[in-house]
Amino acid sequence: MTLFIHLQIKPIAQIQFRNEWVAQMKVEFPEAIIFEADAHSESIVINQGILFLKTAKKVVLYLDSHANEKLGACAPLIEKVFRNKVIQSIIFIQGENEMFEKMAKMMKKEVLRAESTKKSLTEIHRFLKP
Template sequence: MTLFIHLQIKPIAQIQFRNNWVEMMKAEFPEALIFEADSHSEPFVISQGVSFLKEAEEVVLFLDSDENEKLGACAPLIEKVLRDKTITPFILIQGENKMFEKMAKMMKKEVFKFKGIEESRAQIHQFLS
């Protein structure tokens, strides 16, 4: 299974319930499972993401982040993605998050900067092929 994880690491007032990137990925990769959460999600929601991760063969993680926001509820899921030795995730970040970037660097995971929907679509196609 291919798993797309979309996490918003933002103040609660900035959380969006529709996202163009997610809509594009749903259309482009209809067979993929798309999991969405944010740094204010309930622990149960995050645990669902962790359980999906156990079944995934390919993982795309897209972080939409505010530089000053803590990882919050998403921290356990992010840590699982970074630590999992059975997968090599494709990681894309929009914005910045020092804590996440530090974790990714420690785990020797490459992180790509989001430069637009079209470019990310091409990068993900290349990653999944």
């Protein structure tokens, strides 16, 4: 199974319930599971994302972040993606987040800048190619 994880690390008033990136991924990869959460999500929601990781073979993690926001509820899920040695992952960030970038660097994970949906699609297609 391919798992797409879209996390919003923003003030609660700026959380969006419709996202161009997610909409495009649903069109391009209809067979994939798409999991969405934000820094203010309930722990039960985050735990569902962690459960999805148990059956995933490949993970696309997309973090939409404001620079000074805390990872909040998303931190355990992000850490599970970073620490998992079995699952292949590709990681994107739109915006900046110092804590996320420190975690990625510490875990030796490459983080790609999400400059456009088209560019990330190219990278994802290359990543998912058998």
